[in-house]
Amino acid sequence: MKVISLTEYKLMLPMLELVIFALGILLIDLIIPRDWKWLNAVGAFVGLFFAAVCVWQIQATLPGGAVGFSGALLVDHFAVFFWYLFLAAAGITVLMSERYLDLEDEHSGEYYALLLLSVVGMMCMAAGIDVVLIFIGLELMAISTYVLVGFLRRERRSNEAAIKYFLLGAFSSGIFAYGLSIFYGLAGSTNLQEIHRSILAQNPRHPVIVIALLTTMTGLFFKIAAVPFHQWAPDAYEGAPTSISGFMSVAVKAAAWAMLLRILIFALFPLRSVYVPIVVFVAIATMTLANFAALSQTNTKRLLAYSSIAHVGYMLLAFVAMGTSEPGSPAFSDGFKGILIYLLVYTFMNLGAFAVITSLRQRQVIGDELEDMAGLYHRAPVEAVLMLLFLLSLAGIPPAAGFLGKYYIFLSLVESRHYGLAALGVIYSLLGLYYYLKIANAMLIRESKETKPLFVSIGMRCAVGVTALATIVIGIYPEPFIQGVSRSLPTWAKPTAPTLRQ
Amino acid sequence: MPDNYFARYLPLLMHFGIATVLASIIVTLSYLVGQHKPNIAKMSPYECGVQPIGDTRGRFSVKFYLVAMLFILFDVEAVFLYPWAVILRELKMFGFWEMMVYIAIVLVGLFYVWKKGVLDWGLIAGKRGDI
Numbered sequence: 001m002k003v004i005s006l007t008e009y010k011l012m013l014p015m016l017e018l019v020i021f022a023l024g025i026l027l028i029d030l031i032i033p034r035d036w037k038w039l040n041a042v043g044a045f046v047g048l049f050f051a052a053v054c055v056w057q058i059q060a061t062l063p064g065g066a067v068g069f070s071g072a073l074l075v076d077h078f079a080v081f082f083w084y085l086f087l088a089a090a091g092i093t094v095l096m097s098e099r100y101l102d103l104e105d106e107h108s109g110e111y112y113a114l115l116l117l118s119v120v121g122m123m124c125m126a127a128g129i130d131v132v133l134i135f136i137g138l139e140l141m142a143i144s145t146y147v148l149v150g151f152l153r154r155e156r157r158s159n160e161a162a163i164k165y166f167l168l169g170a171f172s173s174g175i176f177a178y179g180l181s182i183f184y185g186l187a188g189s190t191n192l193q194e195i196h197r198s199i200l201a202q203n204p205r206h207p208v209i210v211i212a213l214l215t216t217m218t219g220l221f222f223k224i225a226a227v228p229f230h231q232w233a234p235d236a237y238e239g240a241p242t243s244i245s246g247f248m249s250v251a252v253k254a255a256a257w258a259m260l261l262r263i264l265i266f267a268l269f270p271l272r273s274v275y276v277p278i279v280v281f282v283a284i285a286t287m288t289l290a291n292f293a294a295l296s297q298t299n300t301k302r303l304l305a306y307s308s309i310a311h312v313g314y315m316l317l318a319f320v321a322m323g324t325s326e327p328g329s330p331a332f333s334d335g336f337k338g339i340l341i342y343l344l345v346y347t348f349m350n351l352g353a354f355a356v357i358t359s360l361r362q363r364q365v366i367g368d369e370l371e372d373m374a375g376l377y378h379r380a381p382v383e384a385v386l387m388l389l390f391l392l393s394l395a396g397i398p399p400a401a402g403f404l405g406k407y408y409i410f411l412s413l414v415e416s417r418h419y420g421l422a423a424l425g426v427i428y429s430l431l432g433l434y435y436y437l438k439i440a441n442a443m444l445i446r447e448s449k450e451t452k453p454l455f456v457s458i459g460m461r462c463a464v465g466v467t468a469l470a471t472i473v474i475g476i477y478p479e480p481f482i483q484g485v486s487r488s489l490p491t492w493a494k495p496t497a498p499t500l501r502q
Numbered sequence: 503m504p505d506n507y508f509a510r511y512l513p514l515l516m517h518f519g520i521a522t523v524l525a526s527i528i529v530t531l532s533y534l535v536g537q538h539k540p541n542i543a544k545m546s547p548y549e550c551g552v553q554p555i556g557d558t559r560g561r562f563s564v565k566f567y568l569v570a571m572l573f574i575l576f577d578v579e580a581v582f583l584y585p586w587a588v589i590l591r592e593l594k595m596f597g598f599w600e601m602m603v604y605i606a607i608v609l610v611g612l613f614y615v616w617k618k619g620v621l622d623w624g625l626i627a628g629k630r631g632d633i
Contacts, residue, residue, distance in 0.1 A: 030614065
């Protein structure tokens with residue numbers, strides 16, 4: 001019996017530490033009085049901060065990548081990048097949530113505990129190279145978010161969103177698990193590297209392989225909300241607490257992307273001749289449907305939900321560029337960088353936009369209709385200007401960071417000679433500008449019925465400030481971020497035993 | 503050893519036979535020897551539960567669901583102890599501590615549920631209104 005070494009535990013220290021904080025918050029919440037509930041938020045924030053410090057320590061001693069737990073966990077720069085992303089997104093969400101939950105009168109520790117546990121699940125998804133670990137991570141994340149979506153118990157929309165999300169999510173997880181089980185049957189191993197090796201030796205168009213691939217991709221596309229499987233997203237985002245809508249649209253999506261890249265690029269790359277045509281279709285359908293559906297939305301959360309689906313479409317374009325070029329070629333690495341940079345940038349700009357929408361929730365005002373945005377400039381000038389920044393960034397206007405992600409995506413498309421797809425992507429980005437500017441129009445030009453200045457809590461100010469700062473900094477000085485992302489390019493060399501320097 | 507395979511289950515078959523015979527003897531004896539005083543409650547299909555026939559739309563406490571869910575949860579969690587117990591000797595102290603961590607997490611869950619008042623069935627818990 002191989003005993004797991006201490007070095008391996010060190011690899012999953014951030015996750016262990018988050019679990020301890022989550023359980024601690026759950027218990028402490030039972031004894032603290034009602035007026036002191038903000039302590040939960042502080043606890044969650046401290047937990048996330050410590051986890052980030054742990055990740056930083058791991059990263060500092062990380063050579064190429066370290067495998068642990070009988071080859072189930074692979075901590076490489078790819079995983080570390082996503083870990084930072086999840087922790088940052090969760091931290092900003094905690095800052096957004098404190099006052100919002102107070103207003104909803106649902107201020108309780110479970111919220112923060114579930115948030116931390118869902119981050120643990122995401123970290124498993126990003127670092128797992130064993131399908132069992134990936135699937136358990138996925139379920140831990142998904143079950144936590146099902147509960148978080150329905151967290152406003154007294155609100156019908158929230159209940160409805162939770163039950164829709166739960167039923168569809170459970171169903172798609174089932175299909176996903178079915179696909180993975182066929183791959184296990186083909187390879188005789190649940191390890192992604194073993195699956196990769198056994199797929200190499202087989203005919204990619206064998207019916208069993210095609211069925212396994214299709215079911216696996218169905219699960220993956222559901223989780224990233226790509227078009228034939230996107231219908232849950234607008235409903236779930238609209239009904240969920242606004243802070244959770246923001247969290248889901250960035251962190252949950254990034255985790256799903258990490259899983260998608262791990263499975264389709266690391267493991268199933270030999271099957272690319274089969275899956276690339278499907279991805280092309282899905283990407284075009286996603287961009288088309290999401291952009292046209294977003295045009296007519298009057299609810300800002302729903303609008304941003306469709307916009308987040310559209311962004312998935314752009315990222316899928318980069319995925320097509322990767323799938324049609326050889327590993328190591330500029331198109332491949334630019335496509336990979338494009339997806340990662342896009343996720344990074346998108347995390348900040350979208351969370352920022354959701355933070356501003358969350359701050360519109362006041363007593364007696366739900367604040368998620370486009371009407372509620374009217375005259376925001378007069379009520380809260382700073383928030384309005386920063387919201388404009390986030391919207392322009394989402395649309396991909398140069399000084400803001402959103403441009404950078406789009407730049408790499410279109411660059412990779414051109415490098416892999418997909419001129420048609422690149423043109424289509426640019427046209428849809430322009431279409432996107434219309435609905436983003438519709439929000440800006442309401443905010444800056446329209447008159448508001450309400451003239452009282454908007455009260456914005458300190459935590460919310462921090463959240464908006466941090467996301468705005470990140471959006472500007474990544475846009476103006478992207479070099480270190482691009483360097484960080486290029487280190488996480490996939491390698492097919494098998495990393496051996498954990499080689500963390502002590 | 504395919505021919506021996508079913509032979510290994512012979513004791514099980516014998517056990518089954520003895521149990522059947524013994525059970526039949528007990529039931530027959532008590533039928534023959536015992537006194538019979540039937541009444542309505544005794545003759546109803548299910549003696550000690552709720553009324554078997556009635557309006558399906560009767561209201562009953564949400565606590566039934568809570569207890570049922572908790573039962574499933576803790577039941578499944580307890581089942582994990584069995585495979586662990588079988589291979590504990592091979593796992594040595596490592597396995598022991600791993601399971602202690604697992605049990606600690608389950609206990610946190612139990613403590614949480616307890617403090618939330620799910621296990622109280624009286625009116626006091628209802629007044630607290632935090633379930």
